[in-house]
Amino acid sequence: MAKQTDTRTRIMDIAEAAVLSKGFDATSIEEIVAGAEITKGGFFYHFPDKNALAHALIERHIEVENELFDGLWSRARELSDDPLHTTLIGLRLLAELLEDMPNGHPGCIVATAAYQDRLFDQEVRQANRRAVLAWRRRFQDVFDELCATYPPRDDVDTEALADMIGTVIEGGIVMGKALGEPHMIVGQILLLRQFIRQTFEPRL
The missing domain is CATH 1.10.10.60 (Homeodomain-like)
Known part of the structure; x- marks a missing residue:
C-alpha cells in the first residue's frame, strides 16, 4: 500500500x-x-485520465494551502491576540515565506487550471472554484473579525477585500514571471499590508 x-x-x-x-x-x-x-x-x-489528475492536484493544493495559512495565522496569533496586529503579522510572515523561496513562487495550480478551464470537466472546474472560495472565506473571516474591533475608516466590503488577497498574490506571481522578477510579489503583499493598516488603524 x-x-x-x-x-x-x-x-x-x-x-x-x-x-x-x-x-x-x-x-x-x-x-x-x-x-x-x-x-x-x-x-x-x-x-483514469488527465481530468482525474487535475482534480487530484487541485485537492492537494487546497490541503497544502490550508496547512500553510493555518500555520502562518497560528504563529501570528501566538505573537499577538489583537486582530489588527495578527493580520499584519500574518501578512508579514507570508511575505517573508515567499521571499525565502530562492527562485520565487513556482506558480499556482488553481490559476493554471483557471486559465485552461476548457480542458476540464465540471468536477475539476468545481474543485477549482472551491479552492478560490476557500481563500475568500478564510480572509473574509479575518476581516469580519477585524471590523468588529477596528471599524474601517471608509465602508469596506469584506468579501471584496478578502478576494483582494488572492488577486494580489496571484497577480504578483504572474507579474513576477512576466518581468523576470520572482520576488516582486513580496513588495505587493507588503503594499497590501500597508493598505490594510491604513484602512483599519484608528486615527490619532
Whole structure:
C-alpha cells in the first residue's frame, strides 16, 4: 500500500512541476510516465485520465494551502491576540515565506487550471472554484473579525477585500514571471499590508 501511495505522490509531484512550468495542455501523460519511471498502465491505475489528475492536484493544493495559512495565522496569533496586529503579522510572515523561496513562487495550480478551464470537466472546474472560495472565506473571516474591533475608516466590503488577497498574490506571481522578477510579489503583499493598516488603524 505504501508503494502505491509513493507512486501516486511521485506522479503528482512530477505532473505539478510540469504543469506549473508550461500548463496542463502542454504536459503529456507520456512525459509524466517517463519521469515517474512507470508504465502507462501504472499511470492509469492511479488516474483514469488527465481530468482525474487535475482534480487530484487541485485537492492537494487546497490541503497544502490550508496547512500553510493555518500555520502562518497560528504563529501570528501566538505573537499577538489583537486582530489588527495578527493580520499584519500574518501578512508579514507570508511575505517573508515567499521571499525565502530562492527562485520565487513556482506558480499556482488553481490559476493554471483557471486559465485552461476548457480542458476540464465540471468536477475539476468545481474543485477549482472551491479552492478560490476557500481563500475568500478564510480572509473574509479575518476581516469580519477585524471590523468588529477596528471599524474601517471608509465602508469596506469584506468579501471584496478578502478576494483582494488572492488577486494580489496571484497577480504578483504572474507579474513576477512576466518581468523576470520572482520576488516582486513580496513588495505587493507588503503594499497590501500597508493598505490594510491604513484602512483599519484608528486615527490619532
